[in-house]
Amino acid sequence: MRISMQHAFVARLGFAFAFAAIAANAGAGNDPLGYRTDLFVASNKNECSGVPSCLSATMARVVVPASKKKAERFACPDSHPNLWAWDSAQHEHVTVQMVAIDRRTVTVEGVNTTSTVGEFEVSLGCSTQPYAGSVVQQSRHLAPTRFMGHQHRSEARQASPPLSTDTSVCNGIRECQVQPQPWQDIGPWGSIAQGYTCVGAYPYANYYTYIQTGSPSISAMGIVRDVTPQTYDILMTNWNLFAHDKVEVILACSKYNINGGSCGGVQRDPNCPVIGGSQHTYCNGGPVPVCIQDWNERCSANQQLYQCTDELAITWCTPCPG
Incomplete structure (x- = not known):
């Protein structure tokens, strides 16, 4: 599995907790952050985006006490037992974030x-097919609308600039073609997870x-999986509390498959013995420090080799030859 660390910034969940603590200590009923506490904001309905044979399952609302946290675990139904994605609707003053996930369930916490x-x-995107994605929504944060009139920049959607013609993304990559992707809008404290695919005679990302x-307010983390070498799965987050921003992804597409297509599909960590010396940690140098770890495992029973990755406490592995 190849992980691009260029522009790879994903904020730690502790950022949200710190933000909540500041608000909680600001004084009961004062609402210094400017939230409209009567406003329940609908979800973006992304739970079934790109999910095959998808069933959208909306769960019962969870009540979060004042200045408290509340977590609930949600499961896909028996008819569609494979969880692919989730989305949330919420009161404006409730921050929602994922704290755990497995094949069928997700645990989501609200911070008031x-x-x-x-x-x-919470709405789940459930499928009859096993999960084959690689990026899952981490959280959803909403800006306080009572502060919207004081923004430095307007919330109004602006026309997208022309697509980039910068070719530097291809530097050092053989048989490379730049393929800019359409501009996308990300709301305040919003996140989008999407696959961006190389096409034509240069099919490999x-x-x-x-x-x-x-x-500057957008962070991004992207991976290319061995089983889908044509696609970069990228999670992008807008850390601006008050304004929408537009972002354009620019792919370096090549005739050369960097992954070789030799490993199998993504699966859970088999928890086999770790091969000594195979552990690596990749840390970004940006304003929000985050690290990704990868390592190799080999199972004693059948000598199967696995390449494993840990990203924000979510671990996945792929079986490989060797």
């Missing part, structure tokens, strides 16, 4: 940032970069 009771509602409008 005010002294007023709030709720969140080798690298990527991105640009955004406005002040």
Whole structure:
């Protein structure tokens, strides 16, 4: 599995907890962050985006007490037992974040940032087919609309700039073609997870970069899986509390498959013995430090080799020859 660390910044979940703590200590009923506590915001309905044979399962609302946290575990039904994605609706003052996930279930926690009771509602994207993706939504945060009138930049959607013509993303990559992707809008404290695919005579994704409008506020993390070497799966987050931003992903597409296609599909960690010296840690140098680990395992029973990756406490492995 290849992991691109260029522009790979994903904030730690502790950022959300710190934000909630500031709000909780600001004084009951004062709501200094400007949230409308009566506003329940609908989800983006992304739970079935790109999910084959998808069933959208909306769960009962979860009540989060004032200035408290509340976590619930949600499961896909027997008819569609494989969880692929999730999305949430919530009161504006409730931050929602994933804390655990497995093949069938996800545990989601709401953090109430005010002294007023709030709720969140989770929708699952469930499938009859085993999960074959690689990026799952981590959280959903909403900006306080009472501060919208004080933004430095307007919330209004602006026309997208022309697509980039910068070819530097291909530097050092053989038989490479730049393939810019359409501009996308990301809301305040919003996240999108999407696959970006190389096409035509240069079908393999080798690298990527991105640009955004406005002040720097977008972070991104992307991976190319062995089983889908043509696609970069990228998680992007807008850390601007108050304004939408547009972002353009630029792919470096090649005639050369960097992964070789030799490993199998993504699966759970078999927890076999770790091969000594195979552990690596990749850390970004940006303003929000985050590290990704990978390593190799070999099972004693059948000598099967696995390549494993840990990203934000979510571990996956692929069986490989060798």
